[in-house]
Amino acid sequence: MNNLEFDRQHIWHPYTSALDPLPCYEVTGASGAELRLSSKEVLVDGMSSWWAAIHGYNHPVINQAAHAQIDKFAHVMFGGITHQPAIDLCKTLLNIVPQGLSRIFLADSGSVSIEIAIKMAIQYWASQGRTEKSKLLTPRGGYHGDTFAAMSVSDPTNTMHGSFRKTLIEHFFAPAPQIGFDNAWHPDEIAPMRDILEQHHHQIAALILEPILQAAGGMRLYHPEYLKQCRLLCDEFDVLLICDEIATGFGRTGELFACNHAQISPDILCLGKALTGGYISMAATICTEQVAVGVCEGEPGVFMHGPTFMGNPLGCAVANASIELLLNSDWQGNVKRIETRLKHNLMPLAKLDSVENVRCLGAIAVAQMKSSVNVALFQKDCISQGAWIRPFGKLIYLMPPYICSDQQIDCLTQAIEYAITKGCAR
Template sequence: MECLSSERKPGTVSLIERDRARLWHPYAPACADLPLWEVEAADGVRLSLRADDGTRHHVVDAMSSWWSAIHGYRHPVLDAAAKRQLDRYSHVMFGGLTHAPAVELAERLVEMAPSAPGSPRLERVFLADSGSVSVEVALKLAVQFQMASGKPSRQRFLSIRGGYHGDTFAAMGVCDPVDGMHAAFPGLLADNVFAPRPPTAASATPEAVQAWATELHDLAAEHSEVLAAVIVEPLLQGAGGMHAYPAECLTTLRKVADQHGLLLIFDEIATGFGRTGELFAADHAAVVPDIMCVGKALTGGYLTLAAMICTADVAAVVSVGSAGALLHGPTFMGNPLACAVANASLGIIDDGSWRAGVARIGAGLASGLAPALALDAVRAVRTIGAVGVIELRGAVDVAAVTAAAIRHGVWLRPFRNLVYTMPPYISTASEIDQITTGMTAAVSEVHEITAARRGEAA
């Protein structure tokens, strides 16, 4: 790739060329031929894209804009909520002030949070600007809790391989240290403890689950004097590989945390608000963590907002500790505009219709992706809730598969060796069929040729 620094004037080149000259995109180089499509419109589950050569494509968004736009685009309820709040005020600082959208959102989140008989409720909410920041807050809270409990040596974390929790430094430190996206920073990340990833849900045997549980117990016992908390993505690891594991592993995590005096943190940023078929992934096992992080779908993809929710006991211990406060305070914490839209989004979820949507999508993904198993380039196909994954035997050609999917009317963003979808909950059966057909066709067109060439070379 040729990288550039362009001095051409706006108006003489296309928007995409201007972008390439000045902007830096996620997980991408700053280069002259970076594959990009201009979004000209978004409505329902569809994006109107314009390519480099001026051709236009009307595609189904199979990504929900990185899993956040669960209600689709230009939803009338969310649009109206944003406009009403704009007519009042869009932002005020949260230090020393409060407002109705934030209070209502906290009440909604507490009411919706996982609960189980005999378990403390999650009832204290800290609003943050992004998922990564909510994880940072959760980790800081866990360390402050242990210090306030008279255990200052407990400043490390137990996590599992294959995890992903964000791109800020503390969050990177609890992501997979070997096979994750942050191997470029080994000297800067905290030295945490990692258990093996749990066995795959679809093929896990009781013996395999027990062997994993034993290793987790042993690691926690060995390092308990320096551990503050356990942090995992419950049930489904997202950006670490779309790995689904058995719900009983969550029960094991709860037992291990309790046995060794550790807090249990569930990162539900990707899994929360119905994506796995329950409102929260924790609900599959009726396990309540001490701390939970939510984000992404919280505002229906309209604005950046996340939340850290913890038990009253955790909040009380930290509040009477030597610091006297949770030591974090984002400038845009509790942004009223974002909170107002989040309340509208959660109001849509409250009506329960998402369950039928996720069930319909899950069935469509399972049947629609099954033919991909016949492709030589495909290692596995798996689904959970409104998530569908084609796992390849080798690394995905991101640019080629993306372009091929667009030709079939589908927007995808593959990574590693995965071509996957997390569509909006309002997607119809025909739209899910278009997604699965497009995914399979894109893989076939790009990777079957590669697989055939490998066979010829052998």
């Protein structure tokens, strides 16, 4: 039995049926912005390995940091122990995240960082004697992860989580933001969020949202004023604001953090994915001093969470190298260059009968189709054009590494045009 046949029969891949799994392609190497397959194709990666590998693959600076740390120690427990990589990482993060954030909880995945944020918010109010504030509020159309608390604040009609609807805690949902990033703002957009807070703020611990980009829930880009108004409403109605920047953090939207588009700072910030440049799973939940102190003022007097691999030294060392590499590069220039190229190449596709619309911001591009995309067929077509792109639902999207050349961006966009023209959405 060859590798791919064994994989098909025994290994379960994400969002794939065990009865009729999607085709898998074996990667044998990766460098720069390219993946090499066992079948000898070399593909430009349009996904940054689910938005994480912002520097591409096999980067010598990050490799060296990983080697140096693993030769010292790969992991120690974080209970009662600290180490230089964690201290360095937390110092760096506090220097670059939005102002007002001061306490960092280092976890092991983006979904877990959301669980931690939700627990922080609920324990904060419980410690203040306000146990009735135990619900969350969030816009529809969002996605925050596949663990249970994260699912409960993701879009309740999303088919990814529909099977668990009766098991999940029920929270409050506002309509999804409708005004696009570049469109004219209208104050009616925020009215439904205000209405819910006016009626239920005494029950709501926190408002959680993805700043500027609702990512895996639909790749929707919305107006910065919506985010700004959410911050004001949270202040007015005594509700914490949690910003999930797992997808948008570290430059993806053209700002270092998407919150910066609206010049706001949350009470709790969640980071992951690009935190380590895609090398290793790690996340951070960062909160204000008020939240950190408030959580610990009542019983039990400590924050009740402690992942086994919290503060993993290898992850911290890699994250330090990745962030330093980003900050010392012309990341803004590269992201802007990619945005310009994506718009130039993809906007004309909006004229095609099968395409609903095209939208771009930073190193993000989305072609929304009128019908669902045949993933297996689409990927086969793209591979034939030297591109790795994974769509979902009606959405064909790109989030390439920031190191992509113009020629590599052209390869990705031409592959999309080729696959759409051949009729992948059917």
